Amino acid sequence: MSDNAGYDPRRSRVSDNTMMDFVRGTISGDLTEVPGIGPKTAEKLADGSEDGESVTNTYQLVGKFLMLKGPDTAESKVECMEHCEKFWYWLQSKGVSAHRSAIVKAIAQKVNGIMPGVYDPALYDEEEEEE
Numbered sequence: 469m470s471d472n473a474g475y476d477p478r479r480s481r482v483s484d485n486t487m488m489d490f491v492r493g494t495i496s497g498d499l500t501e502v503p504g505i506g507p508k509t510a511e512k513l514a515d516g517s518e519d520g521e522s523v524t525n526t527y528q529l530v531g532k533f534l535m536l537k538g539p540d541t542a543e544s545k546v547e548c549m550e551h552c553e554k555f556w557y558w559l560q561s562k563g564v565s566a567h568r569s570a571i572v573k574a575i576a577q578k579v580n581g582i583m584p585g586v587y588d589p590a591l592y593d594e595e596e597e598e599e
Contacts, residue, residue, distance in 0.1 A: 475556035504567030
């Protein structure tokens with residue numbers, strides 16, 4: 469599997485129970501509450517030396533996810549699949565090398581709970597059926 473394969477929710481190795489506990493639960497702000505984020509990944513996200521972007525809590529991570537939902541133009545909008553790809557590649561640019569798909573899935577599902585339509589997991593089911 470190529471490191472540049474992009475976002476695929478089926479590559480998440482986080483259990484459904486863990487994922488749903490996060491999606492249904494409250495956010496404390498601690499980055500390690502996000503499935504797929506451990507102490508090393510939290511350090512990488514907090515390091516702003518390369519890009520000037522230091523993400524130190526879950527709220528900022530959700531904010532970054534939402535920022536990548538654009539820019540929209542009159543001709544095109546950033547739809548779900550492109551949005552998740554952008555977040556996956558942003559995590560890669562921060563040096564996150566493990567569990568990127570799990571992190572994208574967790575944040576996308578969490579945000580979709582408060583902003584329905586931001587994430588549509590059925591899009592990825594259809595892709596699987598075509599293969």
